[in-house]
Amino acid sequence: MDYLNIGLIGYGVVGQGVVKVLKSRRKFLREKYETDFVIKTLCDRSIAKKTNPGLDHTLLTTDYQAILKDPNIHVVVELIGGLSPAKEIVISALRAKKHVVTANKALIAEYGLELFKEAEANGCSILFESSVGAGIPIIRTITEGMAGNKFNGVYGIINGTCNYILTAMSKNKLTFAQALKEAQEKGYAESNPTLDISGMDAAYKLAILTFITMGKFVNVKDIYVEGINHISHDDIEFAESLDLSICLLAIAKKIGNKLDVRVHPTMIPKEHGLATVNGVDNAIFVDSDPLGDVFIEGQGAGQMTAAMGVVADLINLGIRDDAPASIWAFNPADEVENLSLRKIEEVETNFYIRFMVIDKPGVLASITTVLGQHNISIASFSQKQENKGSTVPVVILTHKANEHEVKLALEEITNLAVVKGKPVAIRMEKL
Amino acid sequence: MDYLNIGLIGYGVVGQGVVKVLKSRRKFLREKYETDFVIKTLCDRSIAKKTNPGLDHTLLTTDYQAILKDPNIHVVVELIGGLSPAKEIVISALRAKKHVVTANKALIAEYGLELFKEAEANGCSILFESSVGAGIPIIRTITEGMAGNKFNGVYGIINGTCNYILTAMSKNKLTFAQALKEAQEKGYAESNPTLDISGMDAAYKLAILTFITMGKFVNVKDIYVEGINHISHDDIEFAESLDLSICLLAIAKKIGNKLDVRVHPTMIPKEHGLATVNGVDNAIFVDSDPLGDVFIEGQGAGQMTAAMGVVADLINLGIRDDAPASIWAFNPADEVENLSLRKIEEVETNFYIRFMVIDKPGVLASITTVLGQHNISIASFSQKQENKGSTVPVVILTHKANEHEVKLALEEITNLAVVKGKPVAIRMEKL
Numbered sequence: 001m002d003y004l005n006i007g008l009i010g011y012g013v014v015g016q017g018v019v020k021v022l023k024s025r026r027k028f029l030r031e032k033y034e035t036d037f038v039i040k041t042l043c044d045r046s047i048a049k050k051t052n053p054g055l056d057h058t059l060l061t062t063d064y065q066a067i068l069k070d071p072n073i074h075v076v077v078e079l080i081g082g083l084s085p086a087k088e089i090v091i092s093a094l095r096a097k098k099h100v101v102t103a104n105k106a107l108i109a110e111y112g113l114e115l116f117k118e119a120e121a122n123g124c125s126i127l128f129e130s131s132v133g134a135g136i137p138i139i140r141t142i143t144e145g146m147a148g149n150k151f152n153g154v155y156g157i158i159n160g161t162c163n164y165i166l167t168a169m170s171k172n173k174l175t176f177a178q179a180l181k182e183a184q185e186k187g188y189a190e191s192n193p194t195l196d197i198s199g200m201d202a203a204y205k206l207a208i209l210t211f212i213t214m215g216k217f218v219n220v221k222d223i224y225v226e227g228i229n230h231i232s233h234d235d236i237e238f239a240e241s242l243d244l245s246i247c248l249l250a251i252a253k254k255i256g257n258k259l260d261v262r263v264h265p266t267m268i269p270k271e272h273g274l275a276t277v278n279g280v281d282n283a284i285f286v287d288s289d290p291l292g293d294v295f296i297e298g299q300g301a302g303q304m305t306a307a308m309g310v311v312a313d314l315i316n317l318g319i320r321d322d323a324p325a326s327i328w329a330f331n332p333a334d335e336v337e338n339l340s341l342r343k344i345e346e347v348e349t350n351f352y353i354r355f356m357v358i359d360k361p362g363v364l365a366s367i368t369t370v371l372g373q374h375n376i377s378i379a380s381f382s383q384k385q386e387n388k389g390s391t392v393p394v395v396i397l398t399h400k401a402n403e404h405e406v407k408l409a410l411e412e413i414t415n416l417a418v419v420k421g422k423p424v425a426i427r428m429e430k431l
Numbered sequence: 432m433d434y435l436n437i438g439l440i441g442y443g444v445v446g447q448g449v450v451k452v453l454k455s456r457r458k459f460l461r462e463k464y465e466t467d468f469v470i471k472t473l474c475d476r477s478i479a480k481k482t483n484p485g486l487d488h489t490l491l492t493t494d495y496q497a498i499l500k501d502p503n504i505h506v507v508v509e510l511i512g513g514l515s516p517a518k519e520i521v522i523s524a525l526r527a528k529k530h531v532v533t534a535n536k537a538l539i540a541e542y543g544l545e546l547f548k549e550a551e552a553n554g555c556s557i558l559f560e561s562s563v564g565a566g567i568p569i570i571r572t573i574t575e576g577m578a579g580n581k582f583n584g585v586y587g588i589i590n591g592t593c594n595y596i597l598t599a600m601s602k603n604k605l606t607f608a609q610a611l612k613e614a615q616e617k618g619y620a621e622s623n624p625t626l627d628i629s630g631m632d633a634a635y636k637l638a639i640l641t642f643i644t645m646g647k648f649v650n651v652k653d654i655y656v657e658g659i660n661h662i663s664h665d666d667i668e669f670a671e672s673l674d675l676s677i678c679l680l681a682i683a684k685k686i687g688n689k690l691d692v693r694v695h696p697t698m699i700p701k702e703h704g705l706a707t708v709n710g711v712d713n714a715i716f717v718d719s720d721p722l723g724d725v726f727i728e729g730q731g732a733g734q735m736t737a738a739m740g741v742v743a744d745l746i747n748l749g750i751r752d753d754a755p756a757s758i759w760a761f762n763p764a765d766e767v768e769n770l771s772l773r774k775i776e777e778v779e780t781n782f783y784i785r786f787m788v789i790d791k792p793g794v795l796a797s798i799t800t801v802l803g804q805h806n807i808s809i810a811s812f813s814q815k816q817e818n819k820g821s822t823v824p825v826v827i828l829t830h831k832a833n834e835h836e837v838k839l840a841l842e843e844i845t846n847l848a849v850v851k852g853k854p855v856a857i858r859m860e861k862l
Contacts, residue, residue, distance in 0.1 A: 021579065021721070029579060031763035129576075135722050137576025144575065145560075145568025148452065148460060148742040273707070273728070290452070290735035291566050297704070297726040304721035311579040319758055323750045332462035 003036035004318040007067030007098075009089060010079030011044035011053070014103055014130070017307025018077065019053045022314075035318035041067045068092045075099040075317055077310060078107075087111055094122045101313040103130035103306055109207040113217045116326040125317060126325050130309030132205040133158060133282045135299035137312060142212055142286055143328035149288035150335070151213035153253030155431070158205045160280030160300030161189045161196035162228050162248040166265075167278050170236050170245070176229060188280050188301055198227040199248060199263040206250040210261055213286065214254055215331025216339045218261055224344035226264035230424055234393050235354060238382070239267050239426075242397075244352075245275035246426065253287070258342040267352055267428040273297075274431070285431075345404035350379070350428040352397055353406075355413065356420045359383075359392045363418045367396070370416075374409040376401040391420050397428070434467035435749040438498030438529075440520060441510030442475035442484070445534055445561070448738025449508065450484045453745075466749035472498045499523045506530040506748055508741060509538075518542055525553045532744040534561035534737055540638040544648045547757040556748060557756050561740030563636040564589060564713045566730035568743060573643055573717055574759035580719035581766070582644035584684030586862070589636045591711030591731030592620045592627035593659050593679040597696075598709050601667050601676070607660060619711050619732055629658040630679060630694040637681040641692055644717065645685055646762025647770045649692055655775035657695035661855055665824050666785060669813070670698050670857075673828075675783075676706035677857065684718070689773040698783055698859040704728075705862070716862075776835035781810070781859040783828055784837075786844065787851045790814075790823045794849045798827070801847075805840040807832040822851050828859070 006022075008015055022029070022037050030036045041059040043066065044050060052060070059066065067073055068089070076093035078100060080086055086107050093100050100119070102108065108115070108128050119126040129139045142154075157163050161183055168179040180197070183189035195201045203225045207218050228248050239246050249266035252259065268275055273295055277283040282300030287293055299305045357363045368378060377399040385392045398406075410423050437453075439446055453460070453468050461467045472490040474497065475481060483491075490497065498504055499520070507524035509531060511517055517538050524531050531550070533539065539546070539559050550557040560570045573585075588594050592614055599610040611628070614620035626632045634656045638649050659679050670677050680697035683690065699706055704726055708714040713731030718724055730736045788794045799809060808830040816823040829837075841854050 025579070028581070028763055028766070032761070033578070033758060136725060137572055140576040141568055141572055141727075144747060145571040145743060146739075147464070147746040148456065148739060150459070271707070273704075276702070276704070291739045292730045292736065294567060294729040295727065296572075299723045305723065308577075308579060308722045312576060315578040316575060319754045320751055327464060327750055330463070332459055335459070 003038055004075060004314065005038050005040040005073045006075055006077055006314065007041045007043070007070065007073040008039055008077040008079065009043045009064045009067060010081070011042055011047060011050055012079065013303050014306045014310065015044070015079045016053070017303040018079070018310045019055065021304070021307055021311050023053070023055060029315070033315050033319050035315070037314055037318060040073055041070060043067055064089055068096055073098060075101060075314065077314070078102040078104060079310070081106070083107060083110060090115055090126070091118055094118045094124050094126065097122055097124060099124050099317050100126040101310055101317070102126065102128050103310055105131040105201070105204040105208060109204040109220050112208065112211055112329070116324065116329060120324040120326045125323070127313035127316065128208070128325070129313050130306050132208050133284060133298070134160070134301055134309065135305035136282055136284065136296050137309070138209070138284055138296060139212065140312070141294070141296060146286065146288055146291060146294065149291050151286065151288050153251070153287040154209045154213050154284065155249060155251040155253065156282070156284035157247050157274055157277050158250050158282050158284065158300070159196055159199070159202040159248055160282055161193065162202070163277060163300065164188045164280045165197070166228065166231070166246055166248065169231070169233060170240070173233065175233055176231060197229050199225040202248060202250045202263045206252055206261060206263055210252040210259070212329045214252065214259060214339065215329070215336045216259055218259070218341060222341055224262040224264070228265050231265055232424065235424060235426060238352070238354065238395050243270045244268065244428070245270050247274060247277070249274070249429065251429070254339070255342070257338045257340065259339050260342045260347060262344060262347070265426050267426055268431055272431055347403045348400045350398055351401055351406055352395065352426045352428055353410070354393050354395050354424045356391050357394055358418045358420070359387050359390055360418070364394070366416050366418060367413055370409050370412045371396070371398070374405040376405060376409055434469055435506060435745065436469050436471040436504045437506050437508055437745065438472045438474070438501065438504040439470055439508040439510065440474045440495045440498060441512070442473055442478060442481055443510065444734050445737045445741065446475070446510045447484070448734040449510070449741045450486065452735070452738055452742050454484070454486060460746070464746050464750050466746070468745055468749060471504055472501060474498055495520055499527055504529060506532060506745065508745070509533040509535060510741070512537070514538060514541060521546055521557070522549055525549045525555050525557065528553055528555060530555050530748050531557040532741055532748070533557065533559050534741055536562040536632070536635040536639060540635040540651050543639065543642055543760070547755065547760060551755040551757045556754070558744035558747065559639070559756070560744050561737050563639050564715060564729070565591070565732055565740065566736035567713055567715065567727050568740070569640070569715055569727060570643065571743070572725070572727060577717065577719055577722060577725065580722050582717065582719050584682070584718040585640045585644050585715065586680060586682040586684070587713070587715035588678050588705055588708050589681050589713050589715065589731070590627055590630070590633040590679055591713055592624065593633070594708060594731065595619045595711045596628070597659060597662070597677055597679065600662070600664060601671070604664065606664055607662060628660050630656040633679060633681045633694045637683055637692060637694055640715070641683040641690070643760045645683065645690060645770065646760070646767045647690055649690070649772060653772055655693040655695070659696050662696055663855065666855060666857060669783070669785065669826050674701045675699065675859070676701050678705060678708070680705070680860065682860070685770070686773070688769045688771065690770050691773045691778060693775060693778070696857050698857055699862055703862055778834045779831045781829055782832055782837055783826065783857045783859055784841070785824050785826050785855045787822050788825055789849045789851070790818050790821055791849070795825070797847050797849060798844055801840050801843045802827070802829070805836040807836060807840055
C-alpha cells in the first residue's frame with residue numbers, strides 16, 4: 001500500500017527504537033518498499049514525562065482507545081509487555097480489523113492460539129518477529145524460509161542475559177553475583193533479573209518456537225524450567241577441564257509422539273556451535289525434514305535489535321497484506337493431535353553432579369552406593385582438591401540416567417552426614 | 432489461493448526432488464497452507480527416458496510451450512539451468528502473467544535486474560531462494576527477515592564442493608586431487624568440476640547476495656575470482672600451525688562508496704565461526720545496520736535441500752501473491768548511484784605467501800629485498816624443513832599489502848634462480 005498508518009502503544013526502550021528507525025529512515029523505507037510508514041498516534045501512560053519524539057502530526061496520548069477507535073489506523077504496534085491490558089488491546093485491535101505487531105513473548109506464549117484464531121477470523125495478521133531472538137529473524141526463517149518442512153526439534157541459546165552471565169563467569173573468572181552485577185551495569189540485565197535468570201524468559205520463547213515448528217501449543221507452566229543462579233565458578237572450571245561449556249539451553253524435540261520441552265543449564269561439547277556463542281548473542285538450531293539443520297545466530301538484546309524485528313514486521317505488512325499467523329504456525333490436525341508432552345521425570349540424560357563433601361575415606365563409597373541403588377551408572381569421578389577433614393568439591397559424571405531416579409538419589413545423598421549443602425546437577429547433551 | 436497450478440520445466444535432480452516433496456506431502460501442504468500444490472505439466476527434453484513420476488493427471492511433455500501457453504498455469508518453475516533458453520522461458524512466462532520460481536543462479540546473477548523489472552511490469556513475482564545457499568533460506572532471511580536494515584556487507588562459504596574438498600584435505604590429510612576424487616565419488620562434485628573449483632559458482636551467488644543487500648547489480652565478470660586448485664597440502668599444514676583455516680570465501684563489503692567484491696581462498700582464524708563449517712555446509716554472515724551481524728549455516732548441497740528452497744518459494748506464492756522481487760532487492764537510487772566496484776589492485780590484505788626455494792644461504796635476502804622494493808612489509812618468516820641444496824617450502828606472512836604490488840613482486844621473485852615454480856599467495860582476513 002502507499003502508506004501504513006501506525007498506532008504505537010508503549011513508548012519504552014523498544015518503542016523509542018522503532019520510532020527512531022521509522023523517523024530517520026522514512027525516505028529510505030518509502031522509496032525501497034513503496035510504502036510510507038507513518039506513526040499516526042503514539043500512546044504511553046506517561047507520555048508527558050518522556051522525550052518528545054519530534055514526530056510531526058503525530059498524536060501523543062495516554063489513552064490507547066484513541067488508537068483502537070481510529071478507523072484510519074491500519075496496524076497497532078503493542079509494546080507495553082505483560083498480559084494485561086496487552087491481551088485486551090490486541091483483541092480489540094483485531095476486532096477493529098487492524099493488523100497487530102507485537103514483541104510481547106509472554107502474550108504470544110500464553111495466548112498465541114487464541115490470538116491467531118482471532119486474527120484469522122477478522123482477516124488480519126498478527127506478527128511477532130521480535131518476541132524471540134531479538135536480532136535474529138527466527139520467526140520468519142522458520143515459518144517462511146523453511147516453509148514446507150516438517151520439524152523434529154528446535155534448540156538453542158535464547159536468553160542473552162544468562163548467556164552474558166555464563167560467558168563472563170567463564171572468560172573473566174567471575175562469580176555468579178559479580179557477573180550478574182556486570183550485566184546489570186551494562187544494561188543486559190534488569191534491576192530485578194528474576195525473569196531472565198530463572199529461565200522463564202527462555203521458556204516463553206521456547207513455547208513460541210515449539211508452536212511455530214511442531215504446531216503444538218504448550219502451556220508455559222508445563223515446561224520444565226531451571227535457571228542459572230545455582231551455577232558456581234567450580235562448575236564452570238570443571239566443565240572446562242572436561243572440554244565442555246555450560247549454557248542455558250532451551251530444547252524442544254519430538255521423540256515419536258512425545259514432545260520433550262525444557263529449559264535448563266546444560267553442558268555441551270566445546271566444539272559445538274552453541275559453545276562459542278558469546279555475550280548477549282542468541283543462537284538457534286532448527287532440525288527439519290528434509291532440509292536438515294539450520295543454524296542462525298545474532299544479537300540477542302539491545303534496543304535497536306528488538307526494534308528492527310518490529311520494523312521488519314511493519315514492512316512485511318506494508319508491502320502486502322500478510323497471510324494470517326495461523327497459516328504459518330498451525331500444523332494439520334493429524335500432525336499434532338497425538339503429540340503429548342513428555343514429563344521431565346521420563347527424560348534421560350547424562351549428568352554432571354557436584355557434591356560438596358568432607359574430604360575423608362569412604363565418602364565416595366557412600367555416594368556411589370546410593371547412586372547404584374537408583375540404577376545410576378557412573379562414567380567418571382573426580383576430586384581435584386585435597387584437604388583432609390575439610391569440605392571439597394567432588395564431581396561425578398553419570399551415564400544416561402533417569403531424571404526421577406537422579407532426583408531421588410540426590411535427596412538421599414543430601415542427607416548423608418559427609419555431604420554439605422545441596423548437590424548441583426547439570427544435564428549434559430551431546431546435541 | 433485454493434490451488435496453485437505449476438508448470439515445471441527441467442526434471443533433473445532438483446526437479447525430481449521438488450516433485451517428490453509435492454507428491455508425498457500434498458495433503459500436509461494443502462492442510463497447512465490452505466493451498467493445493469498441483470503439478471499440471473512436467474516438461475523435460477528427455478522426459479521419455481526418465482522415471483515416470485507417477486503424478487495423476489499431469490501432462491508429461493518435451494515442449495515447454497505447452498506450459499507457457501497454458502492459461503491455467505499460475506507459476507512456472509524453471510530448473511533447466513544455464514542462460515539459454517532459461518532466460519527466454521522466464522521472460523515469456525512473466526509476459527504471460529505467470530509467476531516464476533527458479534534455482535538458476537547464473538540466470539539471476541547475469542539478468543536479475545532485467546528479469547525483476549520484467550516481473551514488476553507484469554505484476555508477477557520471480558522467486559529464487561534455491562539459487563544461493565541451497566539449504567539455507569538466505570534470500571528470504573535477508574530480504575524479508577532483515578527488512579529495513581541497511582547492509583554493510585555479506586561474506587561466507589557458499590560453495591559446498593570447495594568446502595568439502597578443503598575440509599577433506601585438512602581433516603583427512605588428502606591432496607587436492609584425492610579430495611576432489613572423493614567429492615566426485617560422493618556426488619558432491621560434478622565429473623567436470625570446473626564451475627565449482629574455479630570459484631565461478633560462488634561468484635554467481637555472491638553477485639546475487641550483493642544485489643539483494645547493497646542494491647548494486649555487479650557484473651559477474653567484474654568480480655575478482657580465484658579458485659582452490661593451487662592449494663596444496665603444505666598450505667593447509669602451514670595454516671594449521673598458525674591456528675588458521677583455509678576456506679573459499681566470497682566477500683562483498685561496502686567501504687565508503689566502494690564495493691569490494693571478491694571470491695578467493697582465504698586464511699581465517701580457527702576460532703571464527705566460518706572455520707568450523709564442515710563438509711558441504713554453507714555459512715553466511717550478513718553485516719547490517721542497525722541489526723548487526725546475522726550468521727546462518729546449513730546444508731549447501733543435496734537434492735532435497737535445493738528442492739526445499741523451490742518448495743518454500745511455491746508456498747510463499749500459494750498463500751499470497753508475493754510482492755515483486757524488485758521491491759525486496761532494489762535499493763533507493765541515492766543509496767546505489769555512487770557505489771562503484773573497487774578494483775582488486777586497490778585491495779589491501781595481509782598475505783600468506785609460500786615459495787618453493789633451494790635451501791641455501793642468501794635466499795631469504797633475495798626474496799625480502801624484492802618484497803621491500805614493493806613496499807611489502809614482512810610480519811613473519813618460516814622455513815620448517817631443512818634440506819641443504821634441495822627444494823623446500825618457505826612461508827612469509829606480510830603485513831597489510833597492496834594487491835598490485837604483491838602481484839608485481841611475485842612475478843619478480845618467480846624469476847629468481849633460487850625460486851622454483853610459482854609462489855602461492857593466500858589472502859588472510861581477520862573478519
